[in-house]
Amino acid sequence: MALTTIGFDADDTLWHNERFFRLTQARFEEMLAGHAEPAHLHESLLAAEKRNVGAYGFGVKGFTLSMIETAIEVSEGRVPATVIGEILAAGREMLAHPIELLPAARRAVEALSGQFRLVLVTKGDLLDQERKLAQSGLGELFDAVEIVSDKHAETYARVFSRHGTGPAEAMMVGNSLKSDVLPMLEAGGWGVHVPHEMTWALEHAPRPEGHPRFAELTDLGGLEALITRIG
Missing domain, CATH: 3.40.50.1000 (HAD superfamily/HAD-like)
Structure with missing residues (x-):
């Protein structure tokens, strides 16, 4: 045919597209350096994304929510509000990045x-x-x-x-x-x-x-x- x-x-x-997610993930690992090793953060974030994709869908917003969830999880609820703010700011930057x-x-x-x-x-x-x-x-x-x-x-x-x-x-x-x-x-x-x-x-x-x-x-x-x- x-x-x-x-x-x-x-x-x-x-x-x-993916390069901006990788750059943001590297920043995320720096933000949470005092709470978990990079390898553990990577595994935890990937698990959160996999768990949440059915609810949040694909894209920056779901990724940002999964970062916040991971930050709370690896810090056992002790992550400072300032770090949550930095994660949200990183998500906004991704949404504004030029093509x-x-x-x-x-x-x-x-x-x-x-x-x-x-x-x-x-x-x-x-x-x-x-x-x-x-x-x-x-x-x-x-x-x-x-x-x-x-x-x-x-x-x-x-x-x-x-x-x-x-x-x-x-x-x-x-x-x-x-x-x-x-x-x-x-x-x-x-x-x-x-x-x-x-x-x-x-x-x-x-x-x-x-x-x-x-x-x-x-x-x-x-x-x-x-x-x-x-x-």
Whole structure:
């Protein structure tokens, strides 16, 4: 079947995101240095994020709440209010950080715009994702934007049926095997993995070796040629 629709993930596919979480986590470890070792803080924070993602969702706000919860936990309730204030300030800084596009992101989207229906499919906080898309300057190149609470096969079936001709004639491009590739393959579409140097631990998953609709690129610069070969 010919491709009619191309979906793009946003964070760490079109623009940098995880690096800001890592920088904030390093600051968090400094704030709590008197209460726990960095390794213990890292494990505790990751456990809190995993525990809370169903309630808080993905993104900066959930991350900030998980940092506060972890600070209270590792300090046995003795964390000073000033540190809580610093954590909240760090979260606000993340929400205001300017967008930095990844190499070849603009070129790839511009090259495909007009040839295919382009859909941005991203998880995270609604206001923050809208802000980042507006700052990216890519918004007008997309035919549709879907900001979802999570990404499953049913999500892609719904999105690509609503904005295209169904998942069988669609491709999803992203840095997360767990969220962007595996559920899209399950829905019957193409899943293209573009690895990022930093990927959140909760997004790791095994590669679908041998799957006929799986492809992997070093960067978005090779996307147009891949689509030409498929078509």
